[in-house]
Amino acid sequence: MAALMAATTAATPLSSNPDLDLATRHRYGDPEAFEEVYSRFSQMVFNLAYRMSGKTEEAEDLTQEIFIRIHRHLARFNGRSALKTWVYRVTLNHCRSKLGRRRYPTQPLAEENEGEGVSLQDEGRSPEDLTLARDAGRQVSLALRQVKPVFREAVVLRDLQGLSYDEIAEILKVRIGTVRSRIARGRDRLRVILEKTT
Amino acid sequence: MSTHVSAELLSAYLDRQLAGPEARQLEEHLDRCERCHVRLEGLRKVVTHLQTLDPLTPPSGLQAAVARRIQLSDRQPxxxxxxxxxxxxxxxxxxxxxxxxxxxxxxxxxxxxxxxxxxxxxGSIEVIFQDPPGAAAAEDQAIGSRLTAGGRQLVWSVGGLWVEEGADVDAVARTLAVDSDEGRDFLAAHPELADLAALDRSVVVRLGGEIVRLD
Structure with a gap:
């Protein structure tokens, strides 16, 4: 088996584009290529799915479906954009299509926020800091669900995923001016909601 | 900058998206305008809150679940x-x-x-519209419907007529009732028109240089 894998890898034509190489390796049946894609993007996909759906369980389902789509279509990734951009697009398109069919989630503030306790960076904080951070985080997370999806996408990509305006424009396939406007409207809506609740 | 500043400009300012002169002009306004200043601070607070939200970790079993579903979907394309x-x-x-x-x-x-x-x-009849409408209103709706009969292309026309393509209704030379003696003689002389007569509709056809209406 190892010999077969080695032969597969050896026979795979590689380019100078690591993203494209990953897709090529996947096309030639190298299972490690998809595993690499999963490890690189699973947290990003899961978080984006969570912010768009507002529910942990739903985010898990969405993440699974998104990676199935990625697995199915990765072989056709052509390297015209970065793989990260492509994965973001797949993720957002899937969220829109799945969540859009139902009432797209803009949820009431009173709803339980089940996911905020899970954190990568809880260790090293004092209990008081953690409580305050969780309270603030919970408020913002709940407020975020009240923002229209089209503005929420932009805010999440900018302020939670830390993407540049250029990257967001490429992912959403809109002009920079539109990105600027959507981010501003999302943030301003959040400001109004948070001011009402505090 | 006499009026208040838009949220878009304030938000872009927070992200350092404004060019130098534009940013300086905005700062001058903020120094004078309490309302815009408060709005900017509100937006800044939102951004800070969002940026300090910790990312969630995907559940540990998620990768295995994805692998299982991929296996299943591979089996059932x-x-x-x-x-x-x-x-x-x-x-x-x-x-x-x-x-x-x-x-x-x-x-x-x-x-x-x-x-x-x-x-x-x-010469077989291929009726495209199985049920040519009889009522006037329905006739209007079906104008332009097509029918192939006796090797001729007919179009459903105004007045409840099947008119052969290219035939001019106004140029009808003679009208024949197919159940009259004259009509029967005519059909006997032109057996290729039997399918048209079988339509049981008024039909206008070209026959050599003549336009004939069969009723």
Missing amino acids: NLLDRFEQGISIFDRQSPILAMFAVIIALAMFIYLFSYALHQDQS
């Missing part, structure tokens, strides 16, 4: 996948197969075309 796989066989692996498929498709097309032509020439 959907119709689109099957189609895509079919295309990819032609596309990537065997141009000969692709040529073969094209030849078969072409042969089927020629066969069907010649069959239709034969049907047309044999």
Whole structure:
């Protein structure tokens, strides 16, 4: 088996584009290529799915479906954009299509926020800091669900995923001016909601 | 900058998206305008809160669940996948197969075309609209409906007439009732019009240089 894998890898034509190489390796049946894609993007996909759906369980389902789509279509990734951009697009398109069919989630503030306790960076904080951070985080997370999806996408990509305006424009396939406007409207809506609740 | 500043400008300012002069002009305004200053601080607070939200960790079993579902979906490809796989066989692996498929498709097309032509020439009736409307309102809706009968292309026209394509209703030379003696004689002399008479409708046809109406 190892010999077969080695032969597969050896026979795979590689380019100078690591993203494209990953897709090529996947096309030639190298299972490690998809595993690499999963490890690189699973947290990003899961978080984006969570912010768009507002529910942990739903985010898990969405993440699974998104990676199935990625697995199915990765072989056709052509390297015209970065793989990260492509994965973001797949993720957002899937969220829109799945969540859009139902009432797209803009949820009431009173709803339980089940996911905020899970954190990568809880260790090293004092209990008081953690409580305050969780309270603030919970408020913002709940407020975020009240923002229209089209503005929420932009805010999440900018302020939670830390993407540049250029990257967001490429992912959403809109002009920079539109990105600027959507981010501003999302943030301003959040400001109004948070001011009402505090 | 006499009026208040938009949220878009304030938000872009927070992200350092404004050019130097624009940013300085905004700062001057903020120094004077308490309302815009408060709004900016509100937006800054929102951004800070969002940026300090910790990312969530995907559940540990998620990767295994994805792998299981991929295995399942590999076993049961959907119709689109099957189609895509079919295309990819032609596309990537065997141009000969692709040529073969094209030849078969072409042969089927020629066969069907010649069959239709034969049907047309044999004079059989192919009624496209099974139930030509009788009521005036329905007639209006069906104007332009087509029918092939006795090898002739007919169009459903105003006044409840099937008019042969190219025939001018105003140029009708004579009108014949198919159940009259004259009509029966006429049909006996022109058996190719029997299918048209069988329509049980008023039909206008060209016959040599003459336009005839059969009622």
